[in-house]
Amino acid sequence: MNNNTILLVEDDREISEMLQSYLTAENFEVLCAYDGREACRIFDQTQVQLVLLDLMIPKISGMEVMQYIRKSSYVPIMILSAKDSEGDKTLGLGLGADDYITKPFSLAELLARIKANLRRTTQYDAAAAPAPVVLTAGEVTMNLSDYTVSKGGAPLELTAKEFEILKLFLQNPKKVYTKEQIYALVWKDAYYGDENAVNVHISRLRNKLEDDSRNPKYVLTVWGIGYKLGDAL
Structure with a gap:
């Protein structure tokens, strides 16, 4: 497992395979989940650095998955959703998402936002504090x-x-x-x-x-x- 591991939660397998292929070519390791329960299981069993989360997924909703993750982790969560209303964005960000991207989106913008969110955690890992601040x-x-x-x-x-x-x-x-x-x-x-x-x-x-x-x-x-x-x- 490398230090650029992404959990991709997307029930549309065509979209999932396309994103996995693109991000793998950009030197990310991508773990795919196709429903909410599988997403929670993979998250518990694997150390991931970022979560790409569709809201409309079966078994457990994307919002419930996000709440589950936030009980134990501050890992960056980026929502990928066809819902583009202010209410949906407000709810997603309010429940703990770090970013919200509306479908359809450009792969270049997605990659830029992934890297921006990962920079924060990379900086945290690189900073060694000799004493509590x-x-x-x-x-x-x-x-x-x-x-x-x-x-x-x-x-x-x-x-x-x-x-x-x-x-x-x-x-x-x-x-x-x-x-x-x-x-x-x-x-x-x-x-x-x-x-x-x-x-x-x-x-x-x-x-x-x-x-x-x-x-x-x-x-x-x-x-x-x-x-x-x-x-x-």
Whole structure:
């Protein structure tokens, strides 16, 4: 098993075989699952670096597969779906997906987004921290050595992107970030003009951090510009 192993969950065998062939030619190892139960079984038995997940799959839905994975792993999950409504994208990103690509898509764009998502995990693996690095704000504590976050001593379960957004704010508490800057720094990719990904992750992060997400004190909106860490923390 190499360190570029992808779990592809797609019940359309023609699409699955096409993607497997293309990604294999790009030096990825691709494991194929054709239903939700098989996807969960392969994930439990194999170390994968990224999951490509269709939502409309038999036995267990793609959303359920994603929730199952997120119980134990922050591995990047990219949704591949023919559903292109804002509601579907919001739900998918909100449940823990790192990216959402609407079918039909170009193989070149898919490859670029896969590489962008993998760069984050590669950087984590390459970075050797000799001692725990802890960031704090108010009751929130982030440990960069084991990628844990807690509030008032209670653990917070954040997705990989939520973790990266919070880390960005904690490391630069006085800086205001535009949505374009957040996307570039967290997604490690060019900004395509779609604010939905940033908006959804900020909203989900607030729901987990704030006592009242309608009156946040940790992640503040700077109207007309972007977001920043709360001043009073």
